[in-house]
Each structure stands twice: as structure tokens, then as C-alpha cells.
Amino acid sequence: MSDSDCEDIAPSQPADDNANLPALFWETMPDNPEDHPDYIALKALEEESTPEERAENFKTQGNNKLRIGLKSKNRLLLREAVDMYDKGLGLKCSDTQVNLALYNNRAHVNSLLGNWRSALQDSQSAMQLDPASIKAAFRAARAALKLGEWDVCAQLLQLGLSLEPGAQELQQIQQELAASRKQHEDQQAAQAAAYEAALAPARRLAAALVLKGYRCTLPEVHVGAKKPYVDSDGAMHWPVMLVFPETGQQDVIEDWHEHDLVAEHLDVMFGPDMPPLEWDADQEYSRQRVQLYYLSNAGQPLKQNQLVDALHGQWPDPDPQAGPKRYGEGASHWVAVDEALSLRQVLLQPGHVVPGVPLFWVLARDTDYQARFLAEELRRF
Incomplete structure (x- = not known):
């Protein structure tokens, strides 16, 4: 269920030569793709195929780019994989399993790229198609944690652990969520204490002014930093x-x-x-x-x-x-x-x-x- 970490992916590198690869496995589009017979044949096949077949084809292309991109640590190929999954989902085919795979795979790549909002949305879409998808629940919970949406993360963890109570990946996120909330609460408490400490002199002075019967309105003039x-x-x-x-x-x-x-x-x-x-x-x-x-x-x-x-x-x-x-x-x-x-x-x-x-x-x-x-x-x- 675990995903690779995006930190292991290096910046874009020149893609391998496409000369000896079929068009289906090209890493980048050459300058004149119409000069390649297998590219022409692939385009013709796409035009004759059903939306379901074309969606499956885009899923395969995306998976290939994902595999090669991870192997070569090439972020450009990961973005191209996202483009393939985009095109597959854009067809709105009737095959639920293909759409589920497209959402799950795009969520996975968006996680690798650090696109946590997109990863959360894709994972939630996958869960709508398959509420029992533990992978989708895991990716969605992790993305919600990264985004600081702790209530959403907690709900997703509850759902995921109801599907698989012993899931270690979900338990790990649960621990990270508790630590993040504790850290945030500590920071909030420290900020509130610092603010109150800074405000204390003004509170004492305001109380003294009121006690002495002075009435003050909005400041009209200032005398530098001087105060009563x-x-x-x-x-x-x-x-x-x-x-x-x-x-x-x-x-x-x-x-x-x-x-x-x-x-x-x-x-x-x-x-x-x-x-x-x-x-x-x-x-x-x-x-x-x-x-x-x-x-x-x-x-x-x-x-x-x-x-x-x-x-x-x-x-x-x-x-x-x-x-x-x-x-x-x-x-x-x-x-x-x-x-x-x-x-x-x-x-x-x-x-x-x-x-x-x-x-x-x-x-x-x-x-x-x-x-x-x-x-x-x-x-x-």
C-alpha cells in the first residue's frame, strides 16, 4: 500500500532516445511523430476504438511513463503520466474499474509530485467508485494530513481502519496526525500566552484609567511612543x-x-x-x-x-x-x-x-x- 517518496525524484533529465522504441513506449514526443509508421497505426487504432479501450490505452501509457519516470527519477515523465491519466478520465468511459485505476494512479503520481490537493481529490473520487479501496483511503488520509486538514484526515483514517483495522500505514498516519495536532495546540497556546503577556501593560493601564474616572476616545494625536x-x-x-x-x-x-x-x-x-x-x-x-x-x-x-x-x-x-x-x-x-x-x-x-x-x-x-x-x-x- 505504501507509495514512493517524491524526494527521491530528481529534476527533469533528458529522456532516452525514442529511436528504438515503439510509439506506445515513447518517453517524449519527437518533432515529427507522423513520420513513424507505428505512431500512425496507433493513432488510427485510437480513432477506431471505443472510449473504454482508449481510456485503457491512456492508462497503459501513463503507467509506462510512471514506471520509467520512477526508474530514471525524471519528474517530467511523472507530469506526462498525469497528462495521460487526465486524458483517460476525460473520456468519461463507462468502465468503473478503468476509471478507478486512473484516479488511483493519478493520486499516486500527484502524491509523488507533492500535489497534495489534487492527490486528495483523486483519492476521494476513487473512494466514491470503490468505498472499500484501502489504497484510496490511505492516500486520501496522507494528503489531508499534508494539507493540515486534520478533521478530514481523521474521518478518512476512521474509514480506512474500519476496512482494515490492522493497517500499519494508516496507524502511522494516525500517530502523525496526533503529533501534528499536539504541536499545533502547543504553538497556539504559546502564541496566546505571548499575546496576553504583551497585552498585560495595556490592560493594567486601561483599568487604572477607568478606575480614576477618565474617559478616552479614539486617538486623534500621538506623541511618539509616549503613553500615560x-x-x-x-x-x-x-x-x-x-x-x-x-x-x-x-x-x-x-x-x-x-x-x-x-x-x-x-x-x-x-x-x-x-x-x-x-x-x-x-x-x-x-x-x-x-x-x-x-x-x-x-x-x-x-x-x-x-x-x-x-x-x-x-x-x-x-x-x-x-x-x-x-x-x-x-x-x-x-x-x-x-x-x-x-x-x-x-x-x-x-x-x-x-x-x-x-x-x-x-x-x-x-x-x-x-x-x-x-x-x-x-x-x-
């Missing part, structure tokens, strides 16, 4: 993005303790000891005139499992209503930040939803740009 974190005292630290919409400039405060006051950071950034901003020629962004704003209801708050995905670098499934709305209930609007509050107090204001990281818009008070910005002449969402 909890220190040893249980306090949250945030990276914060500052946007100057008038000029398109941005600034990042990489570590803002949640209990630090807004005024404390503004004193550092815009204090008298700090040089004026390079792009602020009129020095409008002074400490006395600078004002922060945030966009209320910046998005639909994420559930904790969605927040885990976002913190892990994945994009949660989008909600069509997730973004800010201009009108209706829960409409977004600009809110001036009370700099006497801590960052935590600002982020916990009603309607404040953090778009990944805290995002504040910096304007200079009492300017034409501020008036236009707040009047929404300059649409920002």
Missing part, C-alpha cells in the same frame, strides 16, 4: 499635546502629573525667564494673555476592552457616531480651561473626553483670531 502611566504612588502621568492653531505649531509636555496645576505649567512655558516664541513676532502669546481650550465631547468614550486595544496600538472597531458632533445632544464646543485647576480636574470636567492624550488648543486672548476661532469661522471639527 501610573507611578509608584498611584498617580497618573500624562503626555499632553498643545496646539497653536493660528500658526500650526505644536508643543508636547511629555510628563504632566495629574495633580499639577495648569497654571504651574503655563508659568514655566510662558514665564518671564523664557524667550519669546520664534514665530510670535508681536509677542501676543505672553503669560498674561495665553488661554487654553479643549474640545468637549471629542468622541464616543471607549469601553475598557476597546481602550486596551487602543493602548496596545490597535485600532478599535469604529463606531459611526464616534466622532465629535456639531449639532444636537452631546454637540462639541470649545471650553476654556480654568488654569487654577489641576490636569485631573480639567480632564474630569463634564463632556471632557480625552482623544488618546490630552489635547489643548492655545490662543492669545483679545485677538481677532481668537474671536474667529471661537465663533467657529475656523472650523476645527
Whole structure:
């Protein structure tokens, strides 16, 4: 019942000379086959024969090419053998035994060539013609194993062993199937454990954010690889993005303790000891005139499992209503930040939803740009 291994077959080699062989045993088709009388006679015989006789003839030609191909380790002859079996089956003759042999033989050659899908299909076709074919069951089970179709393989093994309970070849495949399944299960378990280990920091951070009452939505901005974190005292630290919409400039405060006051950071950034901003020629962004704003209801708050995905670098499934709305209930609007509050107090204001990281818009008070910005002449969402 065992088949030869395809690894023993070398790449295509030049075929032997056909000069002294009858046309039936040619390994390759010569340039002018019509010059050979026995070829002409063979073609005439084919035309006069029945489909059953022609199918038998193609089976014989295929078997000869298979035998010589195995002997010479010539893969080209094996492919030609498949072509002969193809032609025989294409005749759809009424001889069940011939068709059975054609399917079985083509399955055998396809196995040698490593064409496991074709080998499985041919073996299953052979089993339809002869459900008691142990060879077909063996080849089908082996092909299914090679394809990783373990449930199909198990069903075929069950059928084959019901026909021949002591079949060693089937028992060997059964052992290989069990080993393959065990290896796959071990790999799946290892991958799941590695994924959970990689996800653990995001789970802890998401739990802390939810516990502290922070509401977050889909990330709108990123500050490199910076993320909020909890220190040893249980306090949250945030990276914060500052946007100057008038000029398109941005600034990042990489570590803002949640209990630090807004005024404390503004004193550092815009204090008298700090040089004026390079792009602020009129020095409008002074400490006395600078004002922060945030966009209320910046998005639909994420559930904790969605927040885990976002913190892990994945994009949660989008909600069509997730973004800010201009009108209706829960409409977004600009809110001036009370700099006497801590960052935590600002982020916990009603309607404040953090778009990944805290995002504040910096304007200079009492300017034409501020008036236009707040009047929404300059649409920002």
C-alpha cells in the first residue's frame, strides 16, 4: 500500500532516445511523430476504438511513463503520466474499474509530485467508485494530513481502519496526525500566552484609567511612543499635546502629573525667564494673555476592552457616531480651561473626553483670531 517518496525524484533529465522504441513506449514526443509508421497505426487504432479501450490505452501509457519516470527519477515523465491519466478520465468511459485505476494512479503520481490537493481529490473520487479501496483511503488520509486538514484526515483514517483495522500505514498516519495536532495546540497556546503577556501593560493601564474616572476616545494625536502611566504612588502621568492653531505649531509636555496645576505649567512655558516664541513676532502669546481650550465631547468614550486595544496600538472597531458632533445632544464646543485647576480636574470636567492624550488648543486672548476661532469661522471639527 505504501507509495514512493517524491524526494527521491530528481529534476527533469533528458529522456532516452525514442529511436528504438515503439510509439506506445515513447518517453517524449519527437518533432515529427507522423513520420513513424507505428505512431500512425496507433493513432488510427485510437480513432477506431471505443472510449473504454482508449481510456485503457491512456492508462497503459501513463503507467509506462510512471514506471520509467520512477526508474530514471525524471519528474517530467511523472507530469506526462498525469497528462495521460487526465486524458483517460476525460473520456468519461463507462468502465468503473478503468476509471478507478486512473484516479488511483493519478493520486499516486500527484502524491509523488507533492500535489497534495489534487492527490486528495483523486483519492476521494476513487473512494466514491470503490468505498472499500484501502489504497484510496490511505492516500486520501496522507494528503489531508499534508494539507493540515486534520478533521478530514481523521474521518478518512476512521474509514480506512474500519476496512482494515490492522493497517500499519494508516496507524502511522494516525500517530502523525496526533503529533501534528499536539504541536499545533502547543504553538497556539504559546502564541496566546505571548499575546496576553504583551497585552498585560495595556490592560493594567486601561483599568487604572477607568478606575480614576477618565474617559478616552479614539486617538486623534500621538506623541511618539509616549503613553500615560501610573507611578509608584498611584498617580497618573500624562503626555499632553498643545496646539497653536493660528500658526500650526505644536508643543508636547511629555510628563504632566495629574495633580499639577495648569497654571504651574503655563508659568514655566510662558514665564518671564523664557524667550519669546520664534514665530510670535508681536509677542501676543505672553503669560498674561495665553488661554487654553479643549474640545468637549471629542468622541464616543471607549469601553475598557476597546481602550486596551487602543493602548496596545490597535485600532478599535469604529463606531459611526464616534466622532465629535456639531449639532444636537452631546454637540462639541470649545471650553476654556480654568488654569487654577489641576490636569485631573480639567480632564474630569463634564463632556471632557480625552482623544488618546490630552489635547489643548492655545490662543492669545483679545485677538481677532481668537474671536474667529471661537465663533467657529475656523472650523476645527
